[in-house]
Amino acid sequence: MSKITKAACIGGGVIGGAWAARFILGGIDVNMYDPHPEAERIVGEVMANAERAYAMLTMAPLPPKGKLTFSKSIEEAVQGADWIQESVPERLELKRGVITQIDASADPKALIGSSTSGLMPTDLQRDMKYPERMFVAHPYNPVYLLPLAELVGGQKTTRATLDDAKARLATIGMKGVIINKEIEAFVGDRLLEAVWREGLWLIKDDICDTETLDDVIRYSFGMRWAQMGMFETYRIAGGEAGMRHFIAQFGPCLSWPWTKLTDVVDLTEELVDKIANQSDAQSGAYGIRELERIRDENLVGIMQTLKGSNGGRGWGAGKLLAEFESHLWANAPKPEAKAGKDPLNLLEIKVNPSWVDYNNHMTEYRYTQCFADGSDALLRLIGVDMEYVADGHSYYTVESHVRLLDEAKLGDNLVVTMQILPSDGKKVHSFMWLRRASDGALLSTCEHLMLHVSSKEGKSVPPLPSVLEKLQPLIDAHAGLPLPEGAGRHVGQKRG
């Protein structure tokens, strides 16, 4: 499978920095070139946001982070890279010059993507020696979370390049969407531009203010568009008769005199003031960093929600997230079940915003979730994987006893460890501890019992040898350990 082994980012603002974050969190080393005196600070801030978001986004095993190196020149940055992403300011001459320089120094087989939001790839690749491997890969802010990249080729770009780019982006959780023909602004910015222009008229003419306009979007079609697009949504609106009916019903509106879009609004000083002031009134209570964090939490939550959609098969960006996680699991080094006298280290977890109450304390049932995820980690360790389950065998939890001893708080890093209590493999009886990583404080314990079940026979049976041979050494290693404090307890039992 094609992948990205080393990346170069030329230009490191909000967009270039977030590309770098995507690569680094995907385990890819990045050379960054940006002459801006504050480039390192800006990229560092974007990285911090991205790491925070990823910690919330997925519990799948991210690879060890790639290394970020700041290079002194384009020539130096592109050495050894097989994906080079250009994100310099949006001026044709500048971008073309940079891309031509990249082309001259890079491996002729390296892919070269431009982050331009509107320039034509044919114009950008004009002076290249190897133009067939250059294309637009237009992402959306925040690049580290939003998965879309519009892939647009110029006249000299090969289709193989676009297909390859799409396949490689999938390995860092992105959705490459190939656009058939190059036009200025491609597809996404065409649509956004249309809304932006109409919106400016509505503000200028005092039909509404910026907050009202935003509310109209986010309390209605914004939520439709997060999961389906425009055509699929209207297909539903058409009812059983479908798309044709919808167009018949609503198409004629197009010739109604409903829009101001036949002209371009004049961005006078006065209009700019008006918009800026309305925006302050609307959102000024929050700082930009705060808005960024809220936005990212919401995007994470929406993607996680969509991951569980459609009967667990996933939908839209959530389906993509599930695929990315499968990729991460498949590429994670197989953990070795190392038998030893110490409790097993099973899991690290970060308390994310959707897990806490208004006091920022972790909700009661999330403790059970941590332990359920801990026992899942044990199962992976002993070879109970998707294949084993698909073959008709699995472990089911039948009983658990949880004590809540202290509060886990938003942002805490938690660690789950486990001692296996006397077990025969058909039963796995264990005791888990949930601790805060920073100071080792014990927050919760769980005594847990799983049964190995054959779905074909509909009853509990011993595990297959492939699993038992990994499990037995763990059982044996813990056999001589004393019973942990709290094991064998019933609810309300006095300590001691």
Added chain:
Amino acid sequence: MSKITKAACIGGGVIGGAWAARFILGGIDVNMYDPHPEAERIVGEVMANAERAYAMLTMAPLPPKGKLTFSKSIEEAVQGADWIQESVPERLELKRGVITQIDASADPKALIGSSTSGLMPTDLQRDMKYPERMFVAHPYNPVYLLPLAELVGGQKTTRATLDDAKARLATIGMKGVIINKEIEAFVGDRLLEAVWREGLWLIKDDICDTETLDDVIRYSFGMRWAQMGMFETYRIAGGEAGMRHFIAQFGPCLSWPWTKLTDVVDLTEELVDKIANQSDAQSGAYGIRELERIRDENLVGIMQTLKGSNGGRGWGAGKLLAEFESHLWANAPKPEAKAGKDPLNLLEIKVNPSWVDYNNHMTEYRYTQCFADGSDALLRLIGVDMEYVADGHSYYTVESHVRLLDEAKLGDNLVVTMQILPSDGKKVHSFMWLRRASDGALLSTCEHLMLHVSSKEGKSVPPLPSVLEKLQPLIDAHAGLPLPEGAGRHVGQKRG
């Protein structure tokens, strides 16, 4: 507080039917008038979708459903109604005629809203005797889930009418947004129209197909717009320098020749065919009912996610949902803690799509969530409410023991019941059962221990008298009951 006590819906298609569903699920009786021979069937289908969605959306106590009555005439339908919603087909003469008829028969103080998506309220209210109470209340499909209603007054509409309409809509979970000036298509459809028109050009010119266009939306700005609108999103893009910087940077694009919108695309037979065929290729694998269900699940999930956003304070449509739920709790009849020898009926829960795995089985930790919600229900019953907690007292769960006996599946209705074990009030020791409502099958049990804590004193203390006087009779009533099977167990203990 103003509310809607009885509603009339004139016109019962997808829009009118969903208005009726909103009212009915909000506890409001509805008279429906629609001469369409299949009106009852269509409204029934919308109602079924709405009930399914509400069951997933909120665990707050919905009031007893309102009664739906089909009336034989407009005159009959509007009798006694204080909100009349007109949703007949989108033709000015027809709508004006219907609204004039409504006006003539209704209580002169009743509010009259039109669902028109584009006609001017001034034109609609022209022939009314009491035009000051007539306005546009333009909703979005599915009306039973999407909260927005654009409120637009005509020349004769009073501001008090719009304010009143907005306040009343809040009581059924809707967000009334008042538009300053009437224009055709108001705000939302202006924006949608702009995207639709630009989209048609992109399809016609083969820049992309409908699926690609939808993917461009839903993998990127669709997810931004579900939670913030356009201006707030761009404010972030502007960075610390804010909106003014953003406009300076991107404003000039407006005069670039990027858009086809200066002309209206010709909806030829050929273009309609093309769109319909592409839409079949994109979404044809799903039936319309299936797409509706997926859409509704996703909308529910997005709103629930946004409810937990911003440190639990809620954001956008999620904040609105939280406010609606507060309203429902405040208006729910206070449950009486009826002491008796039977276990307490605490909670009914529906297994929703985000709670199940790929087998449609409820995830392990959701059982704990059901019991946590059950013990919360006990707390509400004995007067531990927001006020009590804000005053510095609360119960904390310290220990729970859960057995998983059978699988809960997607869509199952579950019931939690509780027996209180010997407790002094400072400790509340209980045993809960989770059963499937349809056949009473026992799925899970939980033995549970809570401590009453004073946050000021930082230790466990007896509850205040107001709580103890409600709790004690429950403790006393259950004191003579035998210990339930499973109580006092430790993990792995043999039965019997």
